[in-house]
Amino acid sequence: MGTIVEINETNIHKAAELSIALWPDSNLTEMTAHYKEVLNSRFATCFLLQNESDYFGFIELSIRNDYVEGAEALPVAYIEGIFVNDKYRHNGSGTLLLKYAEDWARTKGFKQICSDTELENNPSIEFHKSAGFSEVSRIVCFVKELTD
Numbered sequence: 001m002g003t004i005v006e007i008n009e010t011n012i013h014k015a016a017e018l019s020i021a022l023w024p025d026s027n028l029t030e031m032t033a034h035y036k037e038v039l040n041s042r043f044a045t046c047f048l049l050q051n052e053s054d055y056f057g058f059i060e061l062s063i064r065n066d067y068v069e070g071a072e073a074l075p076v077a078y079i080e081g082i083f084v085n086d087k088y089r090h091n092g093s094g095t096l097l098l099k100y101a102e103d104w105a106r107t108k109g110f111k112q113i114c115s116d117t118e119l120e121n122n123p124s125i126e127f128h129k130s131a132g133f134s135e136v137s138r139i140v141c142f143v144k145e146l147t148d
Contacts, residue, residue: 001092002056004100007039007046014055015046022083047100049084049093057084059097061104068114070136077105079115098131 007015016031023031038044038060049057060080068076079101084093105113117124119138129135 001096002049002051002088004047004049004097007035007048009039011048011055012036012039015048015058015060018048018055018058018083018085019060019081021085022081044080045104047097047104049088049097056088057093057097058082059101061101063108064114069116070134071112071114073111075110077101077108077110077113079113082115094127095131 005011012035013028013032015035016028019031019035020026020028026034035046038046041062043065044060044062046058046060048055059082062078062080063075064071064078065075068074068078079098082094082097082101084097102113115128115133117128119140125135
């Protein structure tokens, strides 16, 4: 299944590359900058899943102090993103990352871990439900361009 390692200076580009697969509107430059911030943050971290020299998954975590839908208390552990390359899916890799994240959250004293996904991302919704998450709400967001 693989080994989990925390983000560091030598694997930061791998985290950035993997994150682009999850967030395709981003680019390598901005995600590398983002993970440099994560690396230096007291409130965020990222763990990578690897086998030998191939990195094939990640989970990015944060400590959120602002409002989190369904959280009973703040701060709360939050999954900012979780991703496993297609060829490694359905073999327990995502569950391994999630369990690692849960242990991380417990060591920090958190009683809950929260997450979100897009409304149409049914594989992610099913993954979360099968991992024991409870759905607490659904939202639709809007933007209106203001013209002069």
